[in-house]
Amino acid sequence: MQGMDASALSHVVLLGTGGTIAGAGGGATTGAGSAAYQAAVVTIDELARQVPGLRQLARLRAEQLFQIDSADFTDERLLQLARKVAALCRQDDVDAVVITHGTDTLEETAYFLHLTVHSSKPIVLTGSMRPGTAVSADGPANLLHAVAVAAQPSSAGRGVLVVMDEQVHSARDVAKTHSQRVEAFASPHGPLGLVVEGMPRWYRALERPHTVASAFDIEDIEALPLVGVVTSHGNMRREIYDQWASLGARAIVHAGFGGGTVPAYLKAPLAELRARGVLLVRASRTGGPLARGGCVDDEALGWVVTDDQNPQRARLLAALALTQERDPERIQQVFWRY
Template identity: 50%
Template sequence: MRSALGHWNTGLGVYLAACLAFAAHAQEAKPSAEAKPSAEAKPNIVIIGTGGTIAGAGASSVNTAAYQAAVVPVDKVIAAVPEVKNIANVRGEQIFQIGSESFNNQRLLQLGKRVSELLKQKDVDGVVITHGTDTLEETAYFLNLTLKSTKPVVVVGSMRPGTALGADGALNLYAAVVVAASKEAVGKGTLVVLNDEIHTGRDVTKTNTFKTETFRSPYGPLGYIVEGRVLLYRLPARPHTVQTEFDIDQIKALPEVHVAYAYGDMSRTAYDGFVKAGVKAIIHAGTGNGSVSEFIVPVLKEVRSKGIHVVRASRTGSGVVIRNGEQPDDKYDWLVVDDQNPQKARILMALLLTRTNDSKELQKLFWKY
């Protein structure tokens, strides 16, 4: 009986062979002059690989949810989509090869600083980042707030590995390059492209564990990619990139901010653990409108008395948390998010704490971003 590793190697081998065969076939086809502009006319796009499902492989073509992530190098991922060369001059750069659940602050900063370096180069017109879907929204929100460039930055992933029937990664990557190479994407902040949709990094979130239409924004996508065309129907309304006070080049470390998830009969264990670990703020992912149970209220008051900020968010996934609604936030000196979900509130709070520790100013900035 073959080992699981043997099955996986077979799947990867089939995937890579198919990629090379497809690339060879595409080279034989003679594209029209319109579909393949001159090298001088095409923008230069750098595709940064960080791993994830888009770089994954399964043991067989029917493994769409059971597979090994982050095993296919970014150059191989690009080779599977030869059509991108008709859109732009592309080159790959591998910075990580991990599942996105393993992203941490250090890797987030490393990625952001490298993207910033690339955007400063005259021979780079845009950047595409291949990323696992688990924390893709957090990375996109962070880059949306910290990059100081109007050049397009697009984060892309997939829900199925390239070895699977109905794999979505190749078309997602093609669409991401189309967007990054377009004039329409200039000055729109960090964008997220999957499933033919264009989302702003601020709003988008993962909503399903396996469906290809998992990424949604509460206000809908900014637009679509249709037959290689970028169609935008709305624009980001909140400050991003060059409009913010956060500069990735100036950030050396992020303050520790963690999330405590509320539920019936919850205990104070998580809060005590975070306090002991020396966090600067705790995001309370409350029920409903950021509710706090009667037996957790004194715990959060105690947390704040130690100089640690308490931020009320909601575990529901969407909606605005109302200040002084469920709790007397003014009295307790707690903060509330606007419409940021807990994981995005963590990103924003960490950045805010690099600028100020004043609670009143912090609250204003939550409402701003």
């Protein structure tokens, strides 16, 4: 980029939401800094100033939308963020958006934007596993690479992207798989590409519809219906499912063993909930694609199975589907499609 006319650079908006990348600890001796720090205390302006060479990659404008730990993301905040990103993408003077985000719910936010923001402009999320005060802080490099990816025209039309640890992941696939390591984010089908010498290098494309091809548009969504998630373990209780229903949950994601297995002692109670109008979605707590009718007669019961969406993505997809559909067969087709 050295010597390039600044007017030729892409205009990228940095949107800060907090998280570990905006965190700080007691000092540089914190080591990896995985525990002794406070999230969401450094502004996006300060973050940008701390990364050498960042402004050589793009014309930047920084905005602070939230300053929170990503564990505090609610559906209301998710909707607010999606509306903000969609509004930015509609602006002629904005070429791309980079969002700094805490890693705990980064994959959920990325997936929601991937399905609801109708724009082919690059939308890139990044974060860090360690605060900026850690000796081995990963945030500066992740932010630099996220802007480098967002600023490239080749990143357009690929859906929402997550850039972490020099890898470019699709928001459809990526998940946080470790509590501390900087290479915590991985995709079961592999990343879309890598960041090589400061530039994205692409190796695969996503087949499933997203962004401009998605049936869901944030402009049409006022609120998300309540959807609960219950994770399987030995000695489960039906009362957990009943409580979600009593709170008004329109659907419950059953994060089952292996292929979404439902214990025999829960089959009748869950069938009762379905008869009361609560949608049941079978997912897997271990990952991997599920088969319809694999352990129960999903068609006869009116249950839905995920494809390979993990429980947290299944919650969001079920909520989005319920904004348009009530019929479980049609909702099943949504899960096969996305």
